[in-house]
Amino acid sequence: MDDKLKIGIFGDSFASLRFENENPTLDWVSHLAQKYNVLNFAKPGTSVYYSVKLFLKNFKEFDKTIFIVTHSSRLTLPERSYFLDSRGNVVDCLTPRSAQELLKDCKRENDCKILKSVLDYYTYIEDIDFNNYISSLMVNNLKEMHNELLLIYYEDLIKVHKMENDFFQLDDKFYTHYIDFRNCHLSKDNNNILFEKVDEWIKTSRFKFSINDFVKPSDTFLNYFRIKK
């Protein structure tokens, strides 16, 4: 019988974005999976509500859970509007950026209508205060449900990501020309550091996140970025 601790992970790309072929380095979740019995529910681009639903359904199965609290503005589509992107992935949550990107390649009329309505939502309807309040209420509710829960906030992770971007001198136009192959949006070094911090929490229940604990990447630009074809 497997006596490893059972760890459940919930969240977005900061816990799930992986480029198996282009970047073979281990992300923090893969490090954890070598040591513990990990089940990863995270999916790129998803919302707090998406992860909350999965958490509520599954958290009792785990000794410890890790929840990446993503940006509060991500929109969770109702099931009737789920559709497949050009690579066959189910689109169930959207941001203004992802909606814009998907609209460029959109072939099916109904999918395009959904995407346009999402863009209109962000232009005319979105209530940022409402989304922030609801996101924090949802997360507080999780804390009351599971004592063994680690919350890692998007705002903290994005600081590390941006610190790396500054190091590599990426500007606003960078992503129009290049593809970013950092696993979980972080370099190998910072994935290691994040793994160590999470591992420390699993062992001691102590978690400290400071941008000063993270480092400038030791790999070169070419390890992570390629020109778009």
Add this chain to the structure above:
Amino acid sequence: MKIGIYGDSFTNHQVVDPLIDNKFISWVDLLKKKYTITNFGKQGTSIFYSYQMFQKTHKLFDKVIVSFSMPVERLMLPKPILKLKNGAFAQHIIFKNILSPDEYDMSDVYTSTIVNALSKYYLYCYNLDFYNESFKLMKEEIIRQRSDGLFVADDLIRIYKIENEYYNISIDQLLDRRTCHLTSKNNFLFAEIVSEWITNNIYEFNKDKFIPNEDYNYYFK
């Protein structure tokens, strides 16, 4: 003693009928005669409106009375941006009504753009489960923060249904002149039981006392 009241039309609502001098007094206004009351209730508002008002103000009050009587489908927009035909601007909508937007001034370009965006949002993106969960969390948070409060929505809606059944009316067919959706008698009765709670912390609701006895024509046209 300072009392704060939060809610929608069940706590603050008066039908404006230019042909009739409306003399019906709401249960909240009756309480105002005896106590220092601030009524944050507003007709047509969503739970998020009450939630925000509550978070900003509830600590100022010795007692709070909250009515979660608003429908889940009622949404608050970031600003009052929808121009109504009467020239006023609306900040709240009920989703199912947005598909036949008779009350809005669609000649106003901005209003028609927003209404169009809202109807598409309702068709393609509206996630009722998400709004149900949000409503539940806001309600639970208010109750958690003020477990000493009085939560009256269930009883107010119960009275409203008793009256509708008594008068055999279906909603939206008539001009309904009931203040806070209750007959005059029931506004008085409800004010009495709330007053008892304010003074003695005893709240006893007996639905049988709320059978109306006033004439149909008094309230409905």
